[in-house]
Amino acid sequence: MTDTSMSYGILVRLLAARYYLISLFMIGLLIRRFLVYWCLRHFPGPFLGRFSVLRIAKAAASRRMYAEMDAVSKKYGVFLNP
Numbered sequence: 001m002t003d004t005s006m007s008y009g010i011l012v013r014l015l016a017a018r019y020y021l022i023s024l025f026m027i028g029l030l031i032r033r034f035l036v037y038w039c040l041r042h043f044p045g046p047f048l049g050r051f052s053v054l055r056i057a058k059a060a061a062s063r064r065m066y067a068e069m070d071a072v073s074k075k076y077g078v079f080l081n082p
Helices: 003-040 054-061 065-076
Strands: none
Touching (some): 054 065
């Protein structure tokens, strides 16, 4: 066996292991998101808010978090006491 074919085999194995680990990580993230959704599914609120915090991050970045929380509280009711 030549040196180049041996290094090519090692490279293929490393790439396969890398993609395997990335896919395991992604599956773990999906399972975690599903479990969070499953626990909170009976609370009313924005549908996309169950999966992402982008709406809250945008409101916080624009310094209008108070208005966003007030609008959500008026629409869905208050669940937390400040």
